[in-house]
Amino acid sequence: MTRVIDRLRPGKTVFSVEFFPAKTDEEERQLWRAIRELEPLDPAYVSVTYGAGGSSRDRTVRTTGRIAGDTTLLPVAHLTGVNHSIAELRHVIGSYAAEGITNVLAIRGDPPGDPMGEWIPHPEGITYADELVRLVRECGDFSVGVAAFPHLHPRSVDLESDTRHMVNKLRAGADFSVAQMFLEPEYFLRLRDRLAQHGCDQPLLPGIMPITTPRVLGMTTQLSNMTIPDEVSAALDPLRDDAAGFRAAGLEITTRLCEKLIAEGVPALHFYSLNRAKATREVVANLGLADGVLKAA
Numbered sequence: 001m002t003r004v005i006d007r008l009r010p011g012k013t014v015f016s017v018e019f020f021p022a023k024t025d026e027e028e029r030q031l032w033r034a035i036r037e038l039e040p041l042d043p044a045y046v047s048v049t050y051g052a053g054g055s056s057r058d059r060t061v062r063t064t065g066r067i068a069g070d071t072t073l074l075p076v077a078h079l080t081g082v083n084h085s086i087a088e089l090r091h092v093i094g095s096y097a098a099e100g101i102t103n104v105l106a107i108r109g110d111p112p113g114d115p116m117g118e119w120i121p122h123p124e125g126i127t128y129a130d131e132l133v134r135l136v137r138e139c140g141d142f143s144v145g146v147a148a149f150p151h152l153h154p155r156s157v158d159l160e161s162d163t164r165h166m167v168n169k170l171r172a173g174a175d176f177s178v179a180q181m182f183l184e185p186e187y188f189l190r191l192r193d194r195l196a197q198h199g200c201d202q203p204l205l206p207g208i209m210p211i212t213t214p215r216v217l218g219m220t221t222q223l224s225n226m227t228i229p230d231e232v233s234a235a236l237d238p239l240r241d242d243a244a245g246f247r248a249a250g251l252e253i254t255t256r257l258c259e260k261l262i263a264e265g266v267p268a269l270h271f272y273s274l275n276r277a278k279a280t281r282e283v284v285a286n287l288g289l290a291d292g293v294l295k296a297a
Contacts, residue, residue, distance in 0.1 A: 001102045002074055003143035005175050007044035008203055008267040014044040015269045015289050016076075016205065017280060021048060021059030030275055031063070037277035039071055041290040044268050047105055047178075050078035057092060065099030076145065077101050080109030081132050085124035089132070093139040105145040105178065106132040106169075128165065130172035137173045146170070148177040148204060150187035151226040159194075166191075167198045176203040178270050181224040183232055183253075185260045206261050209272040210279035211250030214240050251279060255286040262287065 008014060017038055022028035035046070048064045050057065060077060067075040077096050081089065096104060108129040121127045126135065129146055136142050146169040149162065156162035170177065182188055188206050195204065209220050217236065221228055232253060239246040258269055269289075271280045284290050 001141060001143070003175065004045050004074070004076060004103050004145060005143065005203060007074060008176075013262045013266055013268060013289065015041075015271060015280075015284055016045045016047065017043050017271050017273050018047045018049065019063070019273060019275055021063050022275070023059075027275070034273060034275050034277040035067065035071065035073070038273075038280065039073055041281065041284055043073065045074040045076050045103065047076035047078060050080050050107075050109075061092070061095045061099060064096065064101050068100045074103065075101055076103040076105055078105045078107060079132065079136065080107045081122070081126040081129070082109035083122055083125075085122055086126070086135065087124070089125070089135060090139060093136055093142075097140055097142075102141065103143045103145070104136050105147070106136055106174070107147050108132060128168070130165075130168040133169055133172040133174050143175050144173060145176045145178055146174040148179040148191060149225070150179050150182040150191045150206075151224055154225045163194050163198070166195065167200055170195070170200045170202055174202060176205065178205045179207045181207045181209050181220045181272065182226060183220070183229050183257065185257060185264065187226075188261070189264060203267045205268045205270045206266055207270050207272060208254060208258060208283075209274075210254045210283050211236070212247045212279050213243070213250075214246065216274070217250065251282055251286075254279075254283055258283060258287055 019031060019034065022031045046067060048060050048067070050060045064075045064077040067073050079089070079092060093104070106129055108126070126132050133144050133146060136144050148166060152159065152162045153165070156165070179188055179191065192204050209216060211217050211220070217228065235249050235253060236246060239249055261269065271283070273280050
């Protein structure tokens, strides 16, 4: 079994990529174009998300299984506990195992339809992500990752409780964690320091969404519970009606952020791709993260 942490190289930053399951035939073609375009760059792993309330469960299993069987990539399947009983979760975990998938990202998940709505546990399900980590571990020889929140989980009441929940997930058996997006490295580095203070030294991967359009920038702030830094607004606001200029400036900001993180010794950069390859390929090229792979090929 190849684990995510087996693909992280001491002293060298690598990268990973996240996709989401396609809903239509055209989206399916676009997804696989992106996968095939990124495959030669040899990402450490690629992950496939799991829709709210299990809405994409079958597509997630099918897509992750196809990646495992038809590519050279290491797949990681997401799993959430929303609207699922323990029995249903065991079934999904078994489906992953049957497809040869041995790396799982365990996330409690948000209520379907309204991520900030009231979270109501399934009467026969789980309440917190640490329970899901233990369940996956009990079901077989899986490597488990969890989510991390540099700007705090939107439901956290304070820094102390947020850190406690994060530590609980890691101590439940998680091998690594992937951070939600951010635009200021200090928030990520403070999170890493807090975890280290609790004796948690599992790899923490920063989540990066290449900034290509005003819509993508808005998604970044909405999903990560943050506001746009003043310096980012100053650089991008004048370019909102200039698509090419906005994209170029946005990718420059993304590249500089990644460079700062690499200088801080992060084991990998995790790119949220939106099922497109071009922006991720450009940033990876700017950083020289795949130079050796492409030269060897």
